[in-house]
Amino acid sequence: MLRQPLESKTVTISRVHSTVTYPANFIFIAAMNPCPCGYFGSNDHYCTCSEKQIKAYKNRVSGPILDRFDILLTLQAVNLKGHDFKGIDSSEDIKKRVASARENQYNRYGKEICNGTVPFEQLIQSSPLTPKQQYDLQQVSSKQGLSNRVQIKIIRLARTIADIKGEVLISDEDLKEAMFLRKLAPPTHFSLTGEANKPLYR
Template structure:
């Protein structure tokens, strides 16, 4: 995920001849991704957005900036945000459901899911497939850590990253050659990732995302080096 320092709520701006997400117009104005700079942008039903609009998210997700070029001006806005998105497994929403019948054909499901291009999917750090919640179950209450404990764990993990890199930058943004400079992967870990990448046809970006995520998990666990456990967790969180 891309780092964020606060949660921002922004009004929807729909510029003429522009995208409410990206921004634009005859005189370029910022869109939702810039209004959410250093915050969180949640796109519900992301599969309902046009593929063209979604692919325009690739640049800001990669470098935290968005450049809008028009006849009157070319403007670059900041757009470093945490993107959270949700979508149904199919157009009707009932694929793989135990309680409802899915009316979509295999072709319709594939077309719907392909609205998110491969290059855009590669830019997500975590991919989760959620199951319906049974609210009638008596054992659905689970014990977990208090928010204050989780917040402290995250703060400590960030401090470890700042100390390691010598500046206030996190694993998601630091150059890859710097990420593993002091604590590289072991030979066994490299070999395992290479074998999985070949078997599952992962792109280079997906492999790097997994390593960045594993480094963050290790930081949350207080480990100075990337562990086999953190790599396994990163793989499970990144690939559905």
């Protein structure tokens, strides 16, 4: 039921006598435990789940829904006792960076529209990937079986990371960070290098 509003930003309700479509542009945030008992990966508790149980639990979220998430994160529990919070940005500092990134996007596209919703053709025309970046993304996508939707989301996310940093173009590090935020980054021994290949988006 979520797939249509996530894709089209509208929701259609059909009844016997009529069908009505409403706007439904929203931010979708979801959370789940790492396993049925909730302690997989914990440093303080023992996980009682089998590998089969964990896999079945994660498979309850369908691939098409996961494809429609921009960011996928795995979080670890934090012990707040004795935490000094040094080096952590304040909400005000983060707010300023976000506002600046949005302003950059408005100026780039000539209207109040962001990287997440601008037509992909317009985004890639204003911020093209280099041949090397296209090849790197293709290599990761081939190895991990990424859909075109996920690849486009990675590019959109990399463009936003570049905007937050105040960069004009998408750097290799921006693309790599976007992969990490989709839980799709290659392992540490993998280097974002390669020969040029055909562009992904042509």
